[in-house]
Amino acid sequence: MSQSPSPTPAPTVAPGAYAERLTVPWWWWLGGLAVAGLLGAELWLGATGPRAWLPFVLLLPATVAALAWLGRIRVAVADGELRVDDARLPVRHVADVVPLDAAGRREVLGVGADPLAFVVQRPWIGGAVQVVLDDPADPTPFWVVSSRHPVELAAALLAARDAG
Known part of the structure; x- marks a missing residue:
């Protein structure tokens, strides 16, 4: 005779438990990074040497940080x-x-x-x-x-x- 495994207790959820993060829409990420990339390319065309990449190094992380900051509220x-x-x-x-x-x-x-x-x-x-x-x-x-x-x-x- 096999013994049936004891049922695992259901996880208890506190009454009224709820959580949500007020993130920006996904398409804002696409648009924001595209605008930052285009602006970086415009500035890249006017510079030479290592300075040419500086707009991308600054604008893309700044865009990511700004969009993450806008969607930080929980x-x-x-x-x-x-x-x-x-x-x-x-x-x-x-x-x-x-x-x-x-x-x-x-x-x-x-x-x-x-x-x-x-x-x-x-x-x-x-x-x-x-x-x-x-x-x-x-x-x-x-x-x-x-x-x-x-x-x-x-x-x-x-x-x-x-x-x-």
């Missing part, structure tokens, strides 16, 4: 907090979360926007979430955070709040 829900880059919001202060499409984000951040709101917005990302706060010690009425998956981020925030 959004995560973990350990009872919403983390947006280096900002942290305990989920116990979340009153409500509203997923926004591009039109909704435009309306929230438009002419009637609240100047006290905390905003991390990336124009190349259409969606966002509006996190309404319930913290009497904080004058910030809400956060608006860009997200490629606003419904999932909103669900993760609400699940983390309800679990805490």
